[in-house]
Amino acid sequence: MKKIDHNPCRHNWPFKGILLSALIVIFSLSDVMAGVLVSPTVIFLSNRSRTGRMTVQNPTDTKQEVTVRFSFGLPESDSLGNIRVNLNDSISTDPNSALGWLKAFPRKMNVEPNATQIIRFVASPPKEIPDGEYWARVIVRARAAETEIPSATDENAITTRLNMVMQTAIMLKFRQGELVSQIEVTDLQATPTPENVEVMVDISSKGTASYIGMLHCRLLDANNNEISKTATQLAVYHDIRRRLNLPLKGNDFKKPFQIELYITNKGRNDIAAEDMISGNEVTLTQTVD
Amino acid sequence: MFYNSRTKTLSLVTILVILLVSYSAVMAQDVANGSATATVQAALVVTAPSALAFGTVYQGVPTSIANNLAAAGRFLITGQGISGVSCYMQLPDYLSTSTGDDRMVVSFSSTDASVDSTGNVDPTSFGTGWQNTDPHNIPAATAVGGGGTTNIFLGGGVIPSVDQAAGAYTADIILTVAYNGT
Numbered sequence: 001m002k003k004i005d006h007n008p009c010r011h012n013w014p015f016k017g018i019l020l021s022a023l024i025v026i027f028s029l030s031d032v033m034a035g036v037l038v039s040p041t042v043i044f045l046s047n048r049s050r051t052g053r054m055t056v057q058n059p060t061d062t063k064q065e066v067t068v069r070f071s072f073g074l075p076e077s078d079s080l081g082n083i084r085v086n087l088n089d090s091i092s093t094d095p096n097s098a099l100g101w102l103k104a105f106p107r108k109m110n111v112e113p114n115a116t117q118i119i120r121f122v123a124s125p126p127k128e129i130p131d132g133e134y135w136a137r138v139i140v141r142a143r144a145a146e147t148e149i150p151s152a153t154d155e156n157a158i159t160t161r162l163n164m165v166m167q168t169a170i171m172l173k174f175r176q177g178e179l180v181s182q183i184e185v186t187d188l189q190a191t192p193t194p195e196n197v198e199v200m201v202d203i204s205s206k207g208t209a210s211y212i213g214m215l216h217c218r219l220l221d222a223n224n225n226e227i228s229k230t231a232t233q234l235a236v237y238h239d240i241r242r243r244l245n246l247p248l249k250g251n252d253f254k255k256p257f258q259i260e261l262y263i264t265n266k267g268r269n270d271i272a273a274e275d276m277i278s279g280n281e282v283t284l285t286q287t288v289d
Numbered sequence: 290m291f292y293n294s295r296t297k298t299l300s301l302v303t304i305l306v307i308l309l310v311s312y313s314a315v316m317a318q319d320v321a322n323g324s325a326t327a328t329v330q331a332a333l334v335v336t337a338p339s340a341l342a343f344g345t346v347y348q349g350v351p352t353s354i355a356n357n358l359a360a361a362g363r364f365l366i367t368g369q370g371i372s373g374v375s376c377y378m379q380l381p382d383y384l385s386t387s388t389g390d391d392r393m394v395v396s397f398s399s400t401d402a403s404v405d406s407t408g409n410v411d412p413t414s415f416g417t418g419w420q421n422t423d424p425h426n427i428p429a430a431t432a433v434g435g436g437g438t439t440n441i442f443l444g445g446g447v448i449p450s451v452d453q454a455a456g457a458y459t460a461d462i463i464l465t466v467a468y469n470g471t
Contacts, residue, residue, distance in 0.1 A: 034337045162343075270331035
């Protein structure tokens with residue numbers, strides 16, 4: 001007989017994970033003196049819905065001065081597979097840049113302690129814009145609105161203060177038309193070191209939208225026993241190289257080893273399901289020389 | 290007798306009202322449970338629980354604070370666990386007076402930052418991550434720790450000249466954080 005689960009929440013692990021994260025955020029900010037909370041972490045606009053919103057919350061006990069501006073920056077990799085987001089404030093040469101036709105309201109505000117401010121976005125893309133996904137970064141800058149200049153204890157004293165200013169760079173995506181999210185692994189290398197197997201994977205976007213997903217990798221022995229595994233979030237806009245290190249744990253594994261790579265856009269509970277563009281899955285294996 | 294009867298009536302009415310209100314609340318709760326949909330959006334929080342504090346310094350006496358001292362600055366990044374983040378620190382070359390008529394050199398060496406992804410908030414007891422790394426080049430592999438937080442501890446030094454004018458000197462330290470998996 002099939003067992004029926006009457007508790008629909010029991011298997012809702014992504015929701016629980018996010019809820020747990022939210023609780024951690026709330027409790028870990030009790031001693032904060034400056035900074036803001038920004039949500040969501042990706043903003044989606046489209047030709048059907050050209051407006052969007054973002055929440056800025058001040059979890060501190062001091063008034064925060066917040067400014068909002070746009071920049072451009074995609075996750076890019078170097079030859080060693082290190083990922084960085086290099087922000088470019090001037091007009092980008094990337095044909096998928098949305099800089100120049102986005103507006104935010106308001107752009108400068110004071111947020112009182114424990115208060116929330118909604119920032120609204122409007123996209124005004126050029127007419128006849130080709131179908132595709134267009135990107136920008138929303139830079140939210142926060143600093144204490146009222147800083148106390150330290151007063152000298154006597155007239156010959158020198159006092160100092162360093163103001164801590166925080167900037168959060170949130171991805172904004174404008175989607176035009178029906179889009180496809182697809183990737184291709186163009187190269188996969190596995191190199192053993194005394195303690196790890198270093199995996200280098202080159203991935204190219206072949207779709208009309210960015211690919212957002214998870215990159216899973218397992219190290220297996222000759223009998224398919226799992227030696228180690230790792231998983232990381234993945235965002236592919238053009239081409240990217242990712243490096244993964246799989247620890248070689250234990251000596252009783254039979255060679256030759258192999259790595260198993262699995263890329264999927266399932267498992268991203270930080271982005272709402274309706275905002276995800278379902279993409280292809282890639283599974284590859286490679287023998288470790 | 291009349292008093293007792295009135296009291297009994299009042300008590301009965303009170304009990305009925307309480308029961309009715311409780312029942313309504315239960316019904317409302319049932320309805321809420323049956324139809325509730327909740328969307329908890331992911332958030333990214335970058336905050337500074339403590340500033341790098343040199344305090345009072347003296348003419349001609351350089352003062353430095355290591356990143357493992359209580360006076361070190363601390364940035365706190367809170368978000369979804371095991372998410373890669375790109376961090377950039379813009380560090381000043383000098384502090385200046387409010388009128389801008391005098392400056393004092395501030396320096397940050399290539400070992401003045403520590404990135405701790407264990408949730409440890411105490412710079413004096415480093416957990417796991419990158420210790421004594423370059424604040425101008427925060428490691429590319431930095432991620433929000435499994436517990437949902439990462440701390441960056443920052444040290445540095447000021448070099449007042451022998452004829453440094455007395456007064457209050459300030460400057461900005463800017464930390465920019467971006468998820469690199471979105």
